[in-house]
Amino acid sequence: MFKHKSTLPGFRISLGYTIFYLGLIVLIPLSMLFIKTSSMGLKEIWMVVSHPRTLAAYRLSFTASFIAGLVNVVFGFLIAWVLSRYSFPGKKLIDAMVDFPFALPTAVTGIALTSLYSQNGWVGQYLYQFGIQSAYNPLGITIALIFIGLPFVVRTVEPVLQELDPELEDAAASLGADRWQIFIKIFFPNLIPALITGFTLAFARAIGEYGSVIFIAGNIPGKTEIAPLLIMTKLEQFDYTGATAIAVVMLLISFALLALTNFLQWVSSKRIGMG
């Protein structure tokens, strides 16, 4: 089944252990979700998934994740642009700071953002004065999702900006294009795959996110209850069937997004390979 040309030892044992451990830790536990689903019957799944409370949770998770993803595309692109093309004091430190949302445990993110954006918080007190309620509602959820998604966009766009051939820019400039035309005609088309990949990664992470959201969300069923929280609630009521049905739909969407990202990366690597 497998072929290998290398003369190095350890192929069988390393691959064997990899597959064994992958099966034990990842594939067998994950397959439980599908085994459980197959024992439930479509009608039972549909009853759970089409329940107004579930639909409201899905709608909230997807809308908030989508908006957060769009905000991250705009600001993530801007941050990547500034970090890769301009020089200013403290740039290295700021570049390292971008990874902070990856490194900060989600529970800490959750309570920190709630403290900042609630009515008496450092930021919230000003927003509430203008009638903008920034906690315990969908806006609060979106703020948390912006925080956790930002590095995905910055880190996918940054390398593309750095690797873009400067001669393209020079050629366009020497042909009389102004900065705006160069941006629209040269940068933007080359950046689209990276922007979409960054958006998809941030979006996929956001729909499954739990820890950073539940503190700021409010968690009112049908209003501010995200899908992962609904799974948690069902589990606490020992409703394994309900939890599994909601989870399977979310997981399939995540996998579809993963496949889309891989496809986009494949397309853009082909493009670079040809250029």
Place this chain on the structure above:
Amino acid sequence: MSTRTEPAWIRRALIGIALSFLALFILLPLTVVFMNALNKGIAIYLKSLSDPAALAAIRLTLLTALIAVPFNLIFGVAASWAIAKFDFRLKNLLITLIDLPLSVSPVISGLIFVLLFGAQGALGPWLRAHGIKVIFALPAIILTTIFVTFPMVARELIPVMKAFGNEEEEAAMTLGANGFQTFWRVTLPNIKWGLLYGVILCNARAMGEFGAVSVVSGHIRGQTNTLPLHIEILYNEYNFTAAFAAASLLAMLALVTLILKSIIEFKYRAELAAAGKFVIKMENHV
């Protein structure tokens, strides 16, 4: 150069907007953690950290990471050796499957272990008959932590091992070294920064995981509460100062992780440049 950049005022405006956004979304949350932790003074801060429940949570978090990280380290070395050094069919499928846990929601990561080991789960009746407790106990906490951090060493090591190629190992083998000597003396020195990088990221996630562990832990105070779960309980009890004190420990862990990560990236690039190899960018995604 002047044709390749924007007018100074646009540059300054863009830098200003980017930095304000980062200040609002990254610097402020970090600051607020430490301010809230210390707002009643250092004595209260230390007292809330030396509370028995807090100490038990810290101990459990350290224990979990101490077991989960080595497991994924051994896996990471084995997987990257097979993937980077050999050609075989379905390699891309294997890589995709290894990365799978990163795209599973934390809550679902916990759910699958409940379906496997829970009272109504596949192995539940057997476990109960034999008096083995997995869910709402340490084994499930460790297993879910291993699951959520599963690919984190492997995905850092694979590109690093690939970048060094097979020549050095093949030369060592030709000179009479056995497989173990070759790995220990040739491969390991080459991959040490990538390895350390993966371990640090894996450790940070293992200590900070909240959603997945929350599903399987049962929240038994002093017994199955990790540090992130301890924060949640304190916060929900309106004990904000203690919650932020515990959170400050994890925020410090995040800062130390980022600092070590930057140092390793720097060392790694310097070493590769000295060795005349291509500088490849290490994966940043946690």
